[in-house]
Amino acid sequence: MATNDLKLLGGWFSPFACRVQIALSIKGLDYENIVENLNPKSDLLLQSNPTYKKIPVLIHGEKTICESAIIVQYIDEVWKNNGTSSILPSNAYDKAIARFWVSYIDDKFFNSLRFGLFAQDDESKKKYFEELEEVLLKLEEVFNELSEGKEFFGGENIGFIDVAFGCYLSWLRVKEKFTGTKKFDEAKNPGLVKWAEAFSAHPAVKGILPETDKLVEYAIALAQRLAAAAAADAAPPK
Amino acid sequence: MEDIKVFGLWSSPFSQRVVWTLKLKGVSYEYYDEDLANKSNLLLQYNPIYKKVPVLVHNGKPISESMVIVQYIDETWPQIPLLPQDAYERAKARFWSKFIEEKSMQMMEFFIYDGERQERAIKETLDILRVIENESGLSEKMFICGNTIGLADIALGWVAHTLPVMEEIVGVKFITIDAFPHLHSWVKNFLEIPVIKNNLPPHEKLVEYFRERRKVFLAMASHHHHH
Numbered sequence: 001m002a003t004n005d006l007k008l009l010g011g012w013f014s015p016f017a018c019r020v021q022i023a024l025s026i027k028g029l030d031y032e033n034i035v036e037n038l039n040p041k042s043d044l045l046l047q048s049n050p051t052y053k054k055i056p057v058l059i060h061g062e063k064t065i066c067e068s069a070i071i072v073q074y075i076d077e078v079w080k081n082n083g084t085s086s087i088l089p090s091n092a093y094d095k096a097i098a099r100f101w102v103s104y105i106d107d108k109f110f111n112s113l114r115f116g117l118f119a120q121d122d123e124s125k126k127k128y129f130e131e132l133e134e135v136l137l138k139l140e141e142v143f144n145e146l147s148e149g150k151e152f153f154g155g156e157n158i159g160f161i162d163v164a165f166g167c168y169l170s171w172l173r174v175k176e177k178f179t180g181t182k183k184f185d186e187a188k189n190p191g192l193v194k195w196a197e198a199f200s201a202h203p204a205v206k207g208i209l210p211e212t213d214k215l216v217e218y219a220i221a222l223a224q225r226l227a228a229a230a231a232a233d234a235a236p237p238k
Numbered sequence: 239m240e241d242i243k244v245f246g247l248w249s250s251p252f253s254q255r256v257v258w259t260l261k262l263k264g265v266s267y268e269y270y271d272e273d274l275a276n277k278s279n280l281l282l283q284y285n286p287i288y289k290k291v292p293v294l295v296h297n298g299k300p301i302s303e304s305m306v307i308v309q310y311i312d313e314t315w316p317q318i319p320l321l322p323q324d325a326y327e328r329a330k331a332r333f334w335s336k337f338i339e340e341k342s343m344q345m346m347e348f349f350i351y352d353g354e355r356q357e358r359a360i361k362e363t364l365d366i367l368r369v370i371e372n373e374s375g376l377s378e379k380m381f382i383c384g385n386t387i388g389l390a391d392i393a394l395g396w397v398a399h400t401l402p403v404m405e406e407i408v409g410v411k412f413i414t415i416d417a418f419p420h421l422h423s424w425v426k427n428f429l430e431i432p433v434i435k436n437n438l439p440p441h442e443k444l445v446e447y448f449r450e451r452r453k454v455f456l457a458m459a460s461h462h463h464h465h
Contacts, residue, residue: 074329077325100303
């Protein structure tokens with residue numbers, strides 16, 4: 001029985017649910033992990049997130065909190081005395097910078113990765129993966145600037161950007177398997193290569209990121225579903 | 239001595255969010271209006287990623303993205319707080335602020351298109367407004383997530399005075415008292431806040447500006463039709 005009355009409605013395949021799990025892990029919090037199948041969406045999901053009908057949802061007693069970045073901030077604020085340091089930086093400017101980059105990652109990085117992975121034609125794939133490379137060059141710069149020689153975007157401790165970006169690592173490994181190119185180019189992104197190792201090995205992260213092979217299977221099934229849907233859309237009306 | 243600069247565009251809903259927030263808190267700043275066809279070197283230096291307004295520069299340190307800036311201002315100058323004290327209420331306010339921020343561009347698409355695409359865009363705007371009307375708590379509170387102006391209201395503020403300008407030009411009306419009674423009240427309450435009332439771009443100038451923008455959009459739309 002979870003002492004804090006915490007439930008996470010999530011899914012092992014979801015980088016967004018992983019963020020919440022890592023945040024809870026950083027704070028040393030027990031919770032009930034409810035895996036949402038999404039096919040069909042459960043009543044619990046539809047009731048607790050009527051606006052987006054998406055995971056993750058954190059259920060804290062009677063309260064439901066949605067949107068992974070918002071949930072992480074909630075956890076950081078409610079349990080600010082747990083864990084060795086806060087997930088978000090303490091000063092307002094650094095917070096703003098962290099929020100800016102998490103927003104950038106969820107927009108530019110996420111979209112070029114997922115559109116690249118699931119693009120129906122080779123030309124689109126190429127275009128999206130080229131964009132992805134540029135985004136990674138930018139994030140390499142950001143890492144070098146913000147880490148100040150330490151292991152993480154957050155410095156000595158994992159922070160908001162680490163948690164947000166780090167949860168995409170499994171999907172980057174899926175891309176590795178699909179395309180045969182390494183998730184981070186060692187020549188162009190040496191900082192990110194080291195960061196990925198440090199992040200994956202961090203005690204709060206261990207066991208949370210899904211295994212690559214399992215995720216590859218999931219991704220293949222998802223790609224098939226998306227291709228079928230696209231074909232259905234393109235087919236002439238009967 | 240604080241050095242605060244804002245790079246904005248007088249007609250931009252996103253710039254206005256920053257101006258309203260600074261004014262609400264009584265913070266002084268230098269304002270630079272940008273000509274987006276001819277961006278200043280300072281703007282490009284301070285926002286190399288998106289090259290967009292608004293940008294806030296506080297003692298030489300730049301911040302971009304309107305709602306990131308608004309939260310920064312709220313945390314740095316705590317008078318007239320835009321977020322509640324309670325963590326859960328804060329999470330709800332951030333949720334609605336994010337929803338509104340994400341949907342704002344989409345809500346304006348009816349202004350860019352005509353014909354069938356416009357009809358679809360009008361429907362999408364109505365759907366988004368319906369979510370805000372029914373789910374954001376406006377039935378219980380005067381503002382979104384509270385009885386005083388907050389983060390989500392700042393995000394939505396453009397709907398109170400810029401949306402009507404776009405509506406006037408295109409010939410639609412979204413927030414009627416019958417269809418959206420809560421939002422209808424919200425618009426009135428929002429515009430009655432003295433700081434907001436006194437910091438709106440002049441109506442006629444805005445109409446002129448958006449009339450020109452509409453011509454540009456229609457020209458682009460017909461260009462697509464003929465190819």
